[in-house]
Amino acid sequence: MPGTYLPSNYLPVFIFLVVAIAFGLGALLIGAIFRIRRPYKEKLMPYESGIDPVGEPRVRFSIRFYIIAMLFVVFDVEAIFLYPWAVVFDKIGLYAFVEMVIFIFILLVGYLYAWKKEAFTWE
Amino acid sequence: MDITIIKPILPEIVMAALACVVLILELFIHKKETIGVFAILAVAAVSYVIPQSFGSAFNGMFISDGYSVFFKFIFFINLILAVLISIRYLKIERSEFGEYYSLMMFATLGMMIMASATDLIVLYLGLELMALSTYILAGFIRHDRRSNEAALKYFFLGAFSSAILLYGITMIYALTGTTNILAIASQLQGKMTTQLILAIVFLVVAFGFKIALAPFHMWTPDVYEGAPTSITAFMSVGPKAAAFAALGRVFTTGLIDFAPDWRGILIALSILTMAVGNILAIQQSNIKRMLAYSSIAHAGYAVIGVIAGGAEGLSAMMNYLFIYAFMNIGAFAVVIMLRVEGVKGEELEHYRGLAKTHPLAAVLMLIFMFSLTGIPPTGGFIGKFYLFKAAVGAGYAWLAVVAVVFSVISAYFYLRVVMYMYMHEPEGEPAALATSTPLGLALLITTIMVIVLGVYPSPFLAFARLAIG
Amino acid sequence: MVPLHWYLWLGSLVFCIGMFGFLTRRNVIIMFLSIELMLNGVNISLVALSHYMQDLRGQVLTLFVIAVAAAEAAIGLAIVIALFRNKPTTHLDEIKEMKG
Numbered sequence: 001m002p003g004t005y006l007p008s009n010y011l012p013v014f015i016f017l018v019v020a021i022a023f024g025l026g027a028l029l030i031g032a033i034f035r036i037r038r039p040y041k042e043k044l045m046p047y048e049s050g051i052d053p054v055g056e057p058r059v060r061f062s063i064r065f066y067i068i069a070m071l072f073v074v075f076d077v078e079a080i081f082l083y084p085w086a087v088v089f090d091k092i093g094l095y096a097f098v099e100m101v102i103f104i105f106i107l108l109v110g111y112l113y114a115w116k117k118e119a120f121t122w123e
Numbered sequence: 124m125d126i127t128i129i130k131p132i133l134p135e136i137v138m139a140a141l142a143c144v145v146l147i148l149e150l151f152i153h154k155k156e157t158i159g160v161f162a163i164l165a166v167a168a169v170s171y172v173i174p175q176s177f178g179s180a181f182n183g184m185f186i187s188d189g190y191s192v193f194f195k196f197i198f199f200i201n202l203i204l205a206v207l208i209s210i211r212y213l214k215i216e217r218s219e220f221g222e223y224y225s226l227m228m229f230a231t232l233g234m235m236i237m238a239s240a241t242d243l244i245v246l247y248l249g250l251e252l253m254a255l256s257t258y259i260l261a262g263f264i265r266h267d268r269r270s271n272e273a274a275l276k277y278f279f280l281g282a283f284s285s286a287i288l289l290y291g292i293t294m295i296y297a298l299t300g301t302t303n304i305l306a307i308a309s310q311l312q313g314k315m316t317t318q319l320i321l322a323i324v325f326l327v328v329a330f331g332f333k334i335a336l337a338p339f340h341m342w343t344p345d346v347y348e349g350a351p352t353s354i355t356a357f358m359s360v361g362p363k364a365a366a367f368a369a370l371g372r373v374f375t376t377g378l379i380d381f382a383p384d385w386r387g388i389l390i391a392l393s394i395l396t397m398a399v400g401n402i403l404a405i406q407q408s409n410i411k412r413m414l415a416y417s418s419i420a421h422a423g424y425a426v427i428g429v430i431a432g433g434a435e436g437l438s439a440m441m442n443y444l445f446i447y448a449f450m451n452i453g454a455f456a457v458v459i460m461l462r463v464e465g466v467k468g469e470e471l472e473h474y475r476g477l478a479k480t481h482p483l484a485a486v487l488m489l490i491f492m493f494s495l496t497g498i499p500p501t502g503g504f505i506g507k508f509y510l511f512k513a514a515v516g517a518g519y520a521w522l523a524v525v526a527v528v529f530s531v532i533s534a535y536f537y538l539r540v541v542m543y544m545y546m547h548e549p550e551g552e553p554a555a556l557a558t559s560t561p562l563g564l565a566l567l568i569t570t571i572m573v574i575v576l577g578v579y580p581s582p583f584l585a586f587a588r589l590a591i592g
Numbered sequence: 593m594v595p596l597h598w599y600l601w602l603g604s605l606v607f608c609i610g611m612f613g614f615l616t617r618r619n620v621i622i623m624f625l626s627i628e629l630m631l632n633g634v635n636i637s638l639v640a641l642s643h644y645m646q647d648l649r650g651q652v653l654t655l656f657v658i659a660v661a662a663a664e665a666a667i668g669l670a671i672v673i674a675l676f677r678n679k680p681t682t683h684l685d686e687i688k689e690m691k692g
Contacts, residue, residue: 066673070666077662080655109143116150244653251660255667262671271675272687278671279623282664283614286630289657290607293637293650297600300645302653 131180131187141165142228149221162224184242189590194238194368205357207565230256234365243302261350273349280342284332291325307377333366337399347415356455396423397529431517438587439513446506453569454491476549485544492537502576599640607633618684
């Protein structure tokens with residue numbers, strides 16, 4: 001009987017979820033019932049700040065984007081090691097500090113490598 | 124805090140630091156051979172600190188013992204020989220980049236961590252460091268589509284297997300509340316549960332992928348064929364030996380109480396692996412592909428050491444991998460020698476009449492093929508002999524017989540290469556060989572070791588036995 | 593408190609969805625996402641176990657898994673890009689230079 005375990009403090013979350021879904025669907029539904037439908041070409045055009053759209057929406061992105069994205073993912077996620085370190089920093093003291101300096105230094109080596117390889121320059 | 128606690132992990136720290144140095148050096152040095160030489164010097168530096176490293180660190184998460192040190196030497200031999208055979212080859216493939224050597228060093232670092240891990244978390248980290256570096260190395264010839272494909276396939280199967288390994292680790296953690304390999308045994312207290320069987324199966328599958336046990340071998344032929352030949356040599360020995368080290372430690376330490384259960388699985392996989400590897404190798408016309416199936420078959424033999432278990436079985440497995448490192452890299456070195464500008468030199472046809480055109484290369488290939496078959500007086504015979512002896516000693520005489528039968532089958536495709544070299548007349552203009560001093564050195568080392576191990580193996584065998592303790 | 597086995601079921605479900613996706617789909621990017629799903633299924637189980645056993649190892653492993661997954665994603669993307677330059681496809685069945 002897994003249902004009996006469900007704690008009552010989750011009830012507000014559940015109510016909120018139902019209300020949110022109902023509100024979104026309701027707004028769309030009411031709009032669909034009451035609005036006047038009179039489509040013409042300019043109206044159906046994608047909105048790009050009043051300027052006529054140029055070219056296909058599916059363009060090949062420059063390979064540079066991927067390289068920057070890869071570097072971002074790697075350097076961004078390494079930051080998660082800083083959180084547990086920060087939590088216990090005062091208990092470990094100097095040792096933790098030295099370890100983190102080494103860790104950052106290793107990251108720096110990678111950064112230096114990427115920099116020298118001109119991974120950050122845009123052509 | 125006492126600084127001496129890092130002593131057991133000092134070789135790994137030195138290796139990591141030097142790999143970073145090599146990575147940075149690459150930016151400033153234009154002659155890439157120099158970096159290769161530096162990588163070999165780095166191995167010398169790491170070997171120098173190993174004797175002082177014995178002990179356990181980080182609350183028993185990491186250990187430097189005889190078992191791990193023996194494997195580390197296999198990894199060093201693997202790295203040195205792979206560097207030596209790469210130097211000329213990379214030029215021919217027009218892929219001379221210095222990252223190559225630092226990636227090899229990082230992969231070796233991962234293997235070292237795997238061999239020393241006594242905690243599943245550390246084991247996982249070492250495995251990933253090794254695997255991620257090897258994925259890149261497999262795709263190192265960027266302009267070659269086959270190399271790209273090899274990297275992609277290796278990456279997908281590797282990532283899949285490490286996800287499975289992680290789930291296995293999670294199940295062990297759920298059952299025992301610990302990830303320490305030594306503590307697992309005491310926590311489980313020999314109690315068998317359904318979840319534990321599932322966890323064992325997941326671990327076997329994950330390690331099976333890494334050491335290419337059938338039916339988890341599908342990636343091996345494609346990856347070995349497409350990857351740069353020097354990297355094929357590198358990853359047919361190093362990562363395989365590292366996975367064996369981890370397999371040996373996890374199963375014969377943490378899960379030793381359940382030996383009857385996992386032994387059954389491993390015996391089935393071992394027989395299937397030997398069958399698949401040896402029988403499918405027969406129909407290959409590409410030498411690299413044939414050696415890939417041969418490496419699958421050899422994994423099947425080496426697993427027998429883990430099945431036999433105990434000091435006898437494990438040391439036989441370690442010796443086998445040690446000998447295998449020399450004979451397999453030697454064979455790949457000959458394949459590399461045939462790779463010259465414009466000629467791939469990977470097809471069996473290219474070996475037609477090699478004895479006439481290049482007698483020395485033919486003799487070397489002959490020695491390695493004999494050794495891979497297990498014909499005395501080569502190292503391959505000694506390796507197989509002690510493996511089968513351990514199997515008989517542990518009461519698996521029938522398994523040894525099966526392995527011998529498959530060895531006989533394997534003679535067909537190994538000796539076919541010899542037949543092509545000696546019995547056939549050369550066709551057309553003989554192509555020149557891509558010889559170089561480092562490659563010659565690698566061939567010299569491997570040949571001498573294969574013969575010495577075959578004729579006078581006792582000091583090396585004693586070393587493995589001593590390492591187990 | 594939500595009982596532990598709910599989390600474990602969720603974790604194994606996510607893992608199985610990932611495994612199923614990996615084995616059935618042939619688009620490189622989708623297979624990639626499937627592997628991430630498998631890893632995240634493991635992460636859910638690990639964090640739940642770690643919390644219920646009041647033992648930090650599980651969470652430590654989770655942090656490592658997240659970091660490794662990021663490195664894996666970067667390398668996987670790099671390999672796909674290298675392949676794409678030589679052969680513009682992301683469908684695995686069209687990548688078949690070698691077989692036998």
